Amino acid sequence: MHALITGAAGMIGRKLTERLVGQGALAGRGVTALTLADIVEPPPPSGFSGRLARHAADLAAPGAAAACVAMRPDVIFHLAAIVSGEAETDFDKGYHGNLDGTRALFEAIRAVGDGYCPRLVFTSSMAVYGAPYPDIIGDDFALTPLTSYGTQKVIGEVLLADYSRRGLLDGIGLRLPNICIRPGRPNKAASGFFSNIMREPLAGQEAILPVGEEVRSWHASPRAAIAFLLHAASIDLAPMGWRRSLMMPGLSATVAEQIAALRRVAGEKAVALIRREPDPLITRMVTGWPQRFDTRRAHALGFQAEASFDDILRAHVEDELGGR
Amino acid sequence: MHALITGAAGMIGRKLTERLVGQGALAGRGVTALTLADIVEPPPPSGFSGRLARHAADLAAPGAAAACVAMRPDVIFHLAAIVSGEAETDFDKGYHGNLDGTRALFEAIRAVGDGYCPRLVFTSSMAVYGAPYPDIIGDDFALTPLTSYGTQKVIGEVLLADYSRRGLLDGIGLRLPNICIRPGRPNKAASGFFSNIMREPLAGQEAILPVGEEVRSWHASPRAAIAFLLHAASIDLAPMGWRRSLMMPGLSATVAEQIAALRRVAGEKAVALIRREPDPLITRMVTGWPQRFDTRRAHALGFQAEASFDDILRAHVEDELGGR
Numbered sequence: 001m002h003a004l005i006t007g008a009a010g011m012i013g014r015k016l017t018e019r020l021v022g023q024g025a026l027a028g029r030g031v032t033a034l035t036l037a038d039i040v041e042p043p044p045p046s047g048f049s050g051r052l053a054r055h056a057a058d059l060a061a062p063g064a065a066a067a068c069v070a071m072r073p074d075v076i077f078h079l080a081a082i083v084s085g086e087a088e089t090d091f092d093k094g095y096h097g098n099l100d101g102t103r104a105l106f107e108a109i110r111a112v113g114d115g116y117c118p119r120l121v122f123t124s125s126m127a128v129y130g131a132p133y134p135d136i137i138g139d140d141f142a143l144t145p146l147t148s149y150g151t152q153k154v155i156g157e158v159l160l161a162d163y164s165r166r167g168l169l170d171g172i173g174l175r176l177p178n179i180c181i182r183p184g185r186p187n188k189a190a191s192g193f194f195s196n197i198m199r200e201p202l203a204g205q206e207a208i209l210p211v212g213e214e215v216r217s218w219h220a221s222p223r224a225a226i227a228f229l230l231h232a233a234s235i236d237l238a239p240m241g242w243r244r245s246l247m248m249p250g251l252s253a254t255v256a257e258q259i260a261a262l263r264r265v266a267g268e269k270a271v272a273l274i275r276r277e278p279d280p281l282i283t284r285m286v287t288g289w290p291q292r293f294d295t296r297r298a299h300a301l302g303f304q305a306e307a308s309f310d311d312i313l314r315a316h317v318e319d320e321l322g323g324r
Numbered sequence: 325m326h327a328l329i330t331g332a333a334g335m336i337g338r339k340l341t342e343r344l345v346g347q348g349a350l351a352g353r354g355v356t357a358l359t360l361a362d363i364v365e366p367p368p369p370s371g372f373s374g375r376l377a378r379h380a381a382d383l384a385a386p387g388a389a390a391a392c393v394a395m396r397p398d399v400i401f402h403l404a405a406i407v408s409g410e411a412e413t414d415f416d417k418g419y420h421g422n423l424d425g426t427r428a429l430f431e432a433i434r435a436v437g438d439g440y441c442p443r444l445v446f447t448s449s450m451a452v453y454g455a456p457y458p459d460i461i462g463d464d465f466a467l468t469p470l471t472s473y474g475t476q477k478v479i480g481e482v483l484l485a486d487y488s489r490r491g492l493l494d495g496i497g498l499r500l501p502n503i504c505i506r507p508g509r510p511n512k513a514a515s516g517f518f519s520n521i522m523r524e525p526l527a528g529q530e531a532i533l534p535v536g537e538e539v540r541s542w543h544a545s546p547r548a549a550i551a552f553l554l555h556a557a558s559i560d561l562a563p564m565g566w567r568r569s570l571m572m573p574g575l576s577a578t579v580a581e582q583i584a585a586l587r588r589v590a591g592e593k594a595v596a597l598i599r600r601e602p603d604p605l606i607t608r609m610v611t612g613w614p615q616r617f618d619t620r621r622a623h624a625l626g627f628q629a630e631a632s633f634d635d636i637l638r639a640h641v642e643d644e645l646g647g648r
Contacts, residue, residue: 091490130566140458140466144485144567151486155479161468162475166415242454243468 002033007079009038021048027234060100065108076120087149098152110168120171121232124153131288139297157245165242173245177220181316201270210279213256216291220250220305221315249305252292261309326357331403333362345372351558383425389432400444411473422476434492444495445556448477455612463621481569497569501544505640525594534603537580540615544574544629545639573629576616585633
């Protein structure tokens with residue numbers, strides 16, 4: 001079994017690589033080869049004894065995607081993307097990376113021919129949705145993105161469905177929830193505070209809360225995200241018909257509920273490290289984000305996420321803080 | 325006022341050109357210039373005294389779209405498309421014409437810069453929808469196309485919305501109903517029979533009905549389609565927010581209802597010219613097509629279609645048969 005990961009140098013890409021190497025198997029077969037691609041050369045995973053290829057590749061550049069699929073990977077995790085903020089500030093870069101790059105990858109797969117039809121797991125996003133929403137967003141709700149990133153993800157989804165319908169690849173698109181608690185340093189993403197106000201106090205550091213405690217979002221842990229990807233690579237997709245993209249399960253929680261979970265897990269001392277510093281811009285952006293989904297399709301296919309924010313916190317403590 | 329029509333040599337393009345020349349005005353301003361583009365050079369309209377440019381252009385070819393927008397048309401009707409059947413049988417041609425061509429047009433508009441922001445009316449299609457459907461499809465229903473053509477139309481719609489949101493153009497996408505009664509000779513489109521069984525008997529010719537009389541579709545006349553386009557070029561789009569594409573009003577009618585209208589308008593002799601010759605392939609395709617929409621958004625914006633099949637027949641008799 002040969003797996004290709006695009007975006008392998010990113011947070012999810014590195015965790016996925018590590019997990020594939022650690023478990024040594026995917027979809028019931030041994031992982032004998034890994035191809036890791038990203039705009040910078042991904043680091044070599046430790047402890048992998050199979051065939052390894054690493055590519056520093058802009059998928060939209062001529063020949064780059066072809067090089068990534070030349071060895072006919074059985075499973076492709078297409079995680080590479082220009083992130084939301086950058087796709088919004090740099091119009092050309094966003095369309096180049098997220099539309100042209102994705103299309104170039106699909107075209108490279110098609111060009112292999114000879115019956116080649118890999119499983120392709122595409123990471124989409126909640127950004128495919130745009131307000132106004134119903135209280136609970138169902139699987140049949142229209143995609144009306146309000147960012148260029150969301151627009152590009154919709155295009156990736158419909159291309160994925162069309163290439164799948166034509167038997168050129170066997171694709172599934174996962175609309176990921178807000179991934180919380182992201183490890184690492186605080187970043188400037190507008191959604192960063194959802195992670196920051198948990199991760200930093202757990203490490204004894206102060207964190208800024210720029211919105212009110214009533215703000216609600218749809219969360220899943222990095223651990224759940226990796227489980228989504230592995231599950232998506234393994235299941236029979238025929239029950240999906242040609243509706244190949246779907247919202248992943250998550251946990252709808254308010255900031256107040258996050259803080260209450262932090263209090264239960266780490267005590268009042270940790271909670272006291274959250275400093276309230278309202279930011280009108282972030283507040284306005286956040287109120288346009290989806291808050292609650294009915295993800296019955298994903299549940300029927302066996303996807304699962306955390307049931308409480310306590311679980312999300314515990315996953316972080318176990319996976320990032322050595323259990324303490 | 326300068327109007328550009330892409331796909332100007334097609335049935336709708338020619339009718340729209342004729343209408344613009346005939347009424348001499350659009351959105352309350354005189355039509356002083358027309359640019360007509362198509363893959364073959366569109367015929368010159370008779371009776372137009374303004375500035376006329378005609379382009380034989382593949383919009384996706386380098387420089388072609390730029391040439392079409394160089395004179396900064398105020399309103400652009402983007403009708404050009406590789407039709408559904410051809411986009412399905414020729415994968416590359418469909419994506420080239422419908423995705424690359426549309427994107428090249430939008431990019432050419434963006435490249436003009438200097439605050440240029442034309443009204444752009446894009447013809448989308450019912451093919452953006454894919455079964456299974458609810459009984460009545462509402463404005464918030466997900467787009468899940470089951471053809472490459474439908475996929476390409478979804479991509480055009482979301483690009484239109486993103487370019488509009490960024491102030492690069494002022495776009496509206498119209499999902500057209502089945503256009504019935506299409507003038508001209510019977511064609512091989514799977515949906516052709518909806519028109520054939522009306523138009524041919526009215527002309528004293530036999531027509532083949534390949535499906536059962538219970539088959540239902542969503543219809544509007546060519547006259548209504550032209551009215552949609554002109555209305556879309558004229559109204560304030562701000563109330564749409566960034567949901568810039570919408571299903572047009574139409575008439576949900578069964579084949580039996582079509583035939584009953586034919587009987588009322590042209591008598592039993594005309595109805596007797598319909599020969600039943602069931603075609604399992606067409607029957608299977610047709611059952612996957614949408615049948616009924618709730619088009620309240622379009623109604624609220626002032627779009628209107630025929631209220632009965634008798635009206636559709638009368639429009640055909642008046643517009644194509646000189647009233648007889």
